[in-house]
Amino acid sequence: MSLTEITARMDAALSAAGRSADSAALIAVSKVQPDSRVEAVLQEGHRIFGENRVQEAAGKWPAFREKYDGIELHLIGPLQTNKVRQAFELFQVIHSVDRPKLAKTIARIAEEEGHCPELFIQINTGEEDQKAGVSPKDADDFIAECRALDLPIKGLMCIPPAEEEPSLHFALLAKIAKRNDLAGLSMGMSGDFESAIAQGATHIRVGSAIFGERDYG
Numbered sequence: 001m002s003l004t005e006i007t008a009r010m011d012a013a014l015s016a017a018g019r020s021a022d023s024a025a026l027i028a029v030s031k032v033q034p035d036s037r038v039e040a041v042l043q044e045g046h047r048i049f050g051e052n053r054v055q056e057a058a059g060k061w062p063a064f065r066e067k068y069d070g071i072e073l074h075l076i077g078p079l080q081t082n083k084v085r086q087a088f089e090l091f092q093v094i095h096s097v098d099r100p101k102l103a104k105t106i107a108r109i110a111e112e113e114g115h116c117p118e119l120f121i122q123i124n125t126g127e128e129d130q131k132a133g134v135s136p137k138d139a140d141d142f143i144a145e146c147r148a149l150d151l152p153i154k155g156l157m158c159i160p161p162a163e164e165e166p167s168l169h170f171a172l173l174a175k176i177a178k179r180n181d182l183a184g185l186s187m188g189m190s191g192d193f194e195s196a197i198a199q200g201a202t203h204i205r206v207g208s209a210i211f212g213e214r215d216y217g
């Protein structure tokens with residue numbers, strides 16, 4: 001597939017849902033992809049990218065930023081507290097705020113640095129042991145805790161369990177966001193972004209459908 005095709009499918013899904021073309025952002029997830037593939041997408045004019053590891057992002061994005069203006073980088077993977085300051089330098093948006101200790105560290109560093117990336121709280125909608133995220137029953141309290149710390153919380157993020165119908169998880173995420181007055185919904189990947197858009201996604205995170213399969217070899 002390609003960026004053009006994904007953008008066309010995204011536009012069609014937005015229009016089918018009666019939504020405006022600019023009501024969702026496409027995050028091109030470039031983790032593990034070779035630089036040549038990432039650069040091809042930059043050359044097509046795309047500027048919003050996602051990475052799931054701070055270290056990997058630090059190794060590839062400073063050089064791309066020297067060549068291309070206006071890059072917006074999103075952290076979509078787990079963040080350790082000792083990497084928060086580095087994450088502030090690299091990322092404009094962090095989608096993986098998932099525990100009080102991390103929220104407090106982000107608040108402290110935001111005060112020291114005088115700025116803060118936009119933040120999404122990750123919800124473990126499937127309550128899977130191996131997955132990060134706040135459990136749905138703790139979500140309201142955690143959102144309130146983040147707001148008490150003055151964190152710029154824009155919305156919620158989820159990664160549905162692989163073997164379950166994703167739309168149920170998207171609907172749950174949308175429900176938690178709505179009752180907490182949060183506009184942002186980071187949900188939907190290569191296999192399910194159309195259904196996420198139907199459920200109100202404002203940020204879809206699409207990797208392999210744009211760049212091809214990841215080669216972890």
Ligand SMILES: *Cc1c(COP(=O)(O)O)cnc(C)c1O
Binds near residue numbers: 031076077159189190
């Ligand atoms: C890798 C990843 C994606 C993209 O997955 P694809 O199936 O390649 O689209 C989206 N979100 C998160 C959190 C990821 O880690």
